[in-house]
Amino acid sequence: MTVNNKYSNNSEATHVSVTHKVEEGSQITETKVSEKRATKKATFVLPIELHKRLKTAAAEQDKTMLEIVEEALGNHLKI
Incomplete structure (x- = not known):
């Protein structure tokens, strides 16, 4: 039996x-x-x-908030 809920590890x-x-x-x-x-x-x-600063930066840089968060996390984790 497969259980799918918000804690499932589905990609x-x-x-x-x-x-x-x-x-x-x-x-x-x-x-x-x-x-x-x-x-x-x-x-x-x-x-x-x-959140406000993230949203403002995304608008100013013509990026999505996700793109900025991914870039920041990548830099922080040295990926």
Whole structure:
């Protein structure tokens, strides 16, 4: 018998937007592409001020909040 609930360790595939930067001489070209990769859902509770700053930074950088969190975690964990 298989039990699926919010504590199950089920992974899923999600389409994510990835930015590729290509340097051609003195120009840098950025291209956003969608790619599929395995993901795992995580839920976090953030202090209100941190959430506001994250949301503002995402808008200013034309990124999603998830892209910023993934980048920050990757840098913190040295991935």
